Amino acid sequence: MSKPEQTAQAALFVSSTGSDLLANSLLNKGTAFTAEEREAFKLKGLLPGRIESLQQQAARAYHQYNSFSEAINKHIYLRMLQDANETLFYYLLEQHLDEMMPVIYTPTVGEACEQFSEIYRRPRGLFISYPDRHRIKELLDNVDHQDIKVIVVTDGSRILGLGDQGAGGMGIPIGKLSLYTACAGIDPAVTLPVMLDVGTNNPQLLDNPLYIGWQHKRISDHDYDAFVDLFIEAAQTKWPDVLLQFEDFEQQKALPLLQRYRQQICCFNDDIQGTASVTVGTLLAACKVKGEQLRDQTLVFAGAGSAGCGIAEQIVTQMQAEGLTQAEARSRIYMVDRQGLLSSDMQGLFDFQQQLAQSADKLKHWPVDSTFISLADTIKFSAATVLIGVSGQPGLFDEAMVKQLHSQCQRPIIFPLSNPSSRVEAVPSDLLHWTQGQAIIATGSPFKPVKLNDQWIPIAQCNNSYIFPGIGLAVIAGNIHSITDEMLTQASEVLAEASPAGQSAGENPALLPALDDVFELSQTIAFSVIKVAQSQGLAAEMDDSQIHHAIKQHLWRPRYRPYQVAKQALDQVYAETFDNECKQQK
Structure with a gap:
């Protein structure tokens, strides 16, 4: 896959300063903050003296990644990097996607879910526990970024082939959303992993003193249905155009949930x-x-x-x-x-x-x-x-x-x-x-x-990941209201057309494209899915050139933008300067 060159971008106005800015994974540049930015955002002394490029940071990060021999430890390192600096995390994935995808997702994510409570370090996403069922709207309001366009939600009841992992199932939405960004360029700021914590029937978790979820047997079907209804209603009220992906629900619930909500909210079940x-x-x-x-x-x-x-x-x-x-x-x-x-x-x-x-x-x-x-x-x-x-x-x-x-x-x-x-x-x-x-x-x-x-x-x-990132990109770029079987069939046909084995008579060509090519494939799928959605009256009216433009407009790439101090931060600087002057006069 050809790597996009770094291009000049408009400055981003940022209100956070100092340690608060460094703690914001979406805004943190680490050692790549320029001398001017370090001065303007009160970062002098909080960072080492050397100013590095994103490429230099990635070289160090890859060196650290390779210092781990076990896949689970590589996974933990990448999750820590994501929590510290998302731009660097996704840039590293972009350079090594084929190598790192099995580490951030299948199969390593299964082990990460099993050990979720033991390896937990920093919060990511939204945990909605059953005891908080009447406060879901308030919990959604607690999300830092309010322009959410994609939610991946699980209840942890059937994680891969490993069964009930309770709150540890949160590793799946986190991993899936990482692939939405890495494979289709969806801005991580508009994604939200959600765990519906309705308890667990896994005896090992119920007896585990380190378990971080709601340590309670799973609730009854009646209570469960009412709880999911409350979540869907709150999410749809707050984000009417959001794409909701159901992930790793046990089979008795997976299809009924999809059938119940697919006409109510733009949603699909990736497992199905x-x-x-x-x-x-x-x-x-x-x-x-x-x-x-x-x-x-x-x-x-x-x-x-x-x-x-x-x-x-x-x-x-x-x-x-x-x-x-x-x-x-x-x-x-x-x-x-x-x-x-x-x-x-x-x-x-x-x-x-x-x-x-x-x-x-x-x-x-x-x-x-x-x-x-x-x-x-x-x-x-x-x-x-x-x-x-x-x-x-x-x-x-x-x-x-x-x-x-x-x-x-x-x-x-x-x-x-x-x-x-x-x-x-x-x-x-x-x-x-x-x-x-x-x-x-x-x-x-x-x-x-x-x-x-x-x-x-x-x-x-x-x-x-050959399919769902492109579907998500189509929903966002095409303003699609519902996902139909015909759209998924079209995505299948696009994937088949991209098969090297189907196009070549060479010796042992690959049956599917390289994962390094999935970023371009996702854009092709998005275009084709939007066309199907338009034919069904489920997407915005655009001609082909407008569709291509809309797709390009929604591609987020891991590159550092220049920062300027937002008015709120300037006001704070002025206020602090005034206070200091008053103290000096006294």
Whole structure:
């Protein structure tokens, strides 16, 4: 990715001075404050004498980052840097995004959430605890920056594949919003991570004397729904045009929350819709490699939770766009959960699962016990060509299953998507060896290239950061009022078009673009999504050149701006000077 050159910018008027200015992570420049700024803002003596450039600061920060060997310690360092100087933090990410993304987000963020109370240092974001449910408006007023455009909210109930992490789940909104800025240039000053602290059912946290959340069992469903209603109402009243992203809610609540609020506020669930969009985009790229369409595939899912079913529904939409009827599309998708293959005669299925259950009459013809149809039998008797893992069960895809899949399909598509990497259904090296290098693979967590027959095969990471930052940029730049399935489908198609493997006949091209290219990709996605939103009457009216201009206008880049003293600060300086003169006269 080409790095933008530093350009002259208009001065920013700043009212904070001295230690208050240095403590403001959005305004702090550290050793990069000029001599004039140090004098004007009362920083003389509070900083070392040398004046450095942003590039020099970044070189020191990268040296410090590399002094840590464990990923969790690198994560802690980057979070501390973010809390001290956000411009430097994002500049460092810009220079090393591919290297640092796994550290600030998946998979390291999972460990950070598990240790959140132990590694907690400085506050970031907004913690809204259930006992404060009648003071939510007041809590929102306590936010330093009031022009909020993007909120990522969680209740910590299902963090990645790690389960209930309570208040420790705040690591997820913080990490996601870092990627909104790093991958799409959204100003960090307009973002807000929110933790809805409704307690935890994790016994380790309830017994942990260091736990910093509300140390109480999770509240009842009735109280929960009322509490979320209070939050949504307060957030929408204060910021009517805000984009609200639901993140890592347990599956019993994730889809109902999305369905309840998606017509009320501009919102989406990244676990359901973002994961679905990036997975469909990656599937489309994989199908291009095979010279086929998605409609030609038969897919088996290991895991039928909200994420898996969200992906499946997006696949149904894409297959319909390719000419299948809805019934034909659903007949090509097989969902396997703990109780085996979902079938229409099963009891206790969620509504979102029932729509994807296979007809019991159809399955009667399979030579298996229909009371429990295993994943292995489903792969075999469905004649599957695609296997997707969203189960959180490490090692679930064994050699026999994968070889069976390969026997049915020369180039099987296998996506073990569970996060973090400790929960992955199979590691890419095994999948490639079991299929003689023929499997087309994408994973949820990052994996290094695999060497096979003296060739290095890159492993695509089916990373939501390919999609959600561009969606956020589209909402802000296009003044989009609601996020629709068609917008997410369009984002998938843009991602597929950017696939190096779909464009090149070279040796082992990557299935997805490099993460270093995601900043430009986000802008392309934003433009395409705004066009779809306009066609649906859900965005501001602009021609193409105006859309491009609006996108560029909303790009924040980590560069230091010159500061001038704001009138409030000057008034304070004058008042202090007057007081000092009076004291001297006395």
